[in-house]
Amino acid sequence: MGDLNEKYDSFSNASSNIEKYLEIVKCIGVNTIGDKFLSSHKVLKSFTNYKIENNELVSVFEPKEIAAAISLLDFVENIITVHKHPDFYKLKNLITKLHNFDFQQNWYTSDLKGANLKANHELWELDFALQIYKIADTVDLESYDKSTNNPDIIAKIDHLLWGFACKVPNPEINKVNIKRFLRNLQKGIRQLENSKIEKGFVIFNGRNYINHSVFLENEFKNGKYHYKIFEDSKIPLDNFNHQILSATNTIKDTMQNMTFKDKENNPEYWRKYLGVKNSTTFEWVIFFFSISFCQFQNKIAIEKLTRPIIQGELIDYSIIVDLIWQIHAAYNDRHKVKTYNSSISLLN
Numbered sequence: 001m002g003d004l005n006e007k008y009d010s011f012s013n014a015s016s017n018i019e020k021y022l023e024i025v026k027c028i029g030v031n032t033i034g035d036k037f038l039s040s041h042k043v044l045k046s047f048t049n050y051k052i053e054n055n056e057l058v059s060v061f062e063p064k065e066i067a068a069a070i071s072l073l074d075f076v077e078n079i080i081t082v083h084k085h086p087d088f089y090k091l092k093n094l095i096t097k098l099h100n101f102d103f104q105q106n107w108y109t110s111d112l113k114g115a116n117l118k119a120n121h122e123l124w125e126l127d128f129a130l131q132i133y134k135i136a137d138t139v140d141l142e143s144y145d146k147s148t149n150n151p152d153i154i155a156k157i158d159h160l161l162w163g164f165a166c167k168v169p170n171p172e173i174n175k176v177n178i179k180r181f182l183r184n185l186q187k188g189i190r191q192l193e194n195s196k197i198e199k200g201f202v203i204f205n206g207r208n209y210i211n212h213s214v215f216l217e218n219e220f221k222n223g224k225y226h227y228k229i230f231e232d233s234k235i236p237l238d239n240f241n242h243q244i245l246s247a248t249n250t251i252k253d254t255m256q257n258m259t260f261k262d263k264e265n266n267p268e269y270w271r272k273y274l275g276v277k278n279s280t281t282f283e284w285v286i287f288f289f290s291i292s293f294c295q296f297q298n299k300i301a302i303e304k305l306t307r308p309i310i311q312g313e314l315i316d317y318s319i320i321v322d323l324i325w326q327i328h329a330a331y332n333d334r335h336k337v338k339t340y341n342s343s344i345s346l347l348n
Helices: 010-028 035-049 064-082 088-100 116-137 179-194 234-261 265-276 317-332
Strands: 051-053 056-059 138-141 153-157 160-167 199-205 218-219 226-227 284-296 300-314
Touching: 010 035, 010 064, 035 064, 035 088, 064 088, 064 116, 064 226, 064 284, 064 300, 088 138, 116 138, 116 153, 116 160, 116 199, 116 317, 138 218, 160 179, 179 199, 179 234, 179 265, 199 317, 234 284, 234 300, 284 317, 300 317
Parallel strands: 160 199, 199 284
Antiparallel strands: 051 056, 056 226, 138 153, 153 160, 218 226, 284 300
């Protein structure tokens, strides 16, 4: 019995952090709390007094409830980290959705319907925006000013105006629907092209391409879930990377076959197909996420699996890769934040 530790935080602080968080968001007029928020808070509390049997973590909560609780903890601590940013108030509409709808970001969306599904997709924008807040001088959100047809996020980073169109393809589990992917890509590119950005990406959340159940492998017996604890974090990581490779190869191979069938040069064909006019917007990035239980320094840890895959023409390769890996670093350390109006680098 004891505290369940993450690699980057302790769950023992979850309740006090949520209390701090609730005081912070009250300052921008967010006061309501829905049942989903409260139930995930209950899951987090359970981690302060967990039980291990035969190298299995025993819990009354099912996998998607645990994954949702980790999502809540990520949101709460990231929001605490960026709440002093001068543009923090623009997050009000998205944080209100966080309190009242399904906010899951580490599991499939296939069981979500209607308003819950729509809000969940919009909360991918919040998830990604919080990382941008850590490294940007200024941030504008389409959710805050709906009078524009801008991409979801526009940010000034190191004197460049970047745009990010956030998309969540595929409600199907563990399957690539290339037509839906391309529709999302076309819509994102139109948003970027119609704005005044200097550089931009379409940013996909690839969680529906991942079989998450293998990372929270469990057996249900005696009314409780017995979760496998991986002795080596390399085991789920290798599986995670294999699934990513399979999904991205499916996308690339399908697009290549479509290009070959139409007997067109690959870049020019896709620029025309996708409606690309500005050479800075023919890139897209897929972020993949999942979680697992692993042993870490003789303790049980939540392993947060995160990886970006960059696609497209890769104009200005070094600038683009540098930015994406800064965002990736922000995902993996929720407490690093730049000093506003200074350089692009994250603080060490």
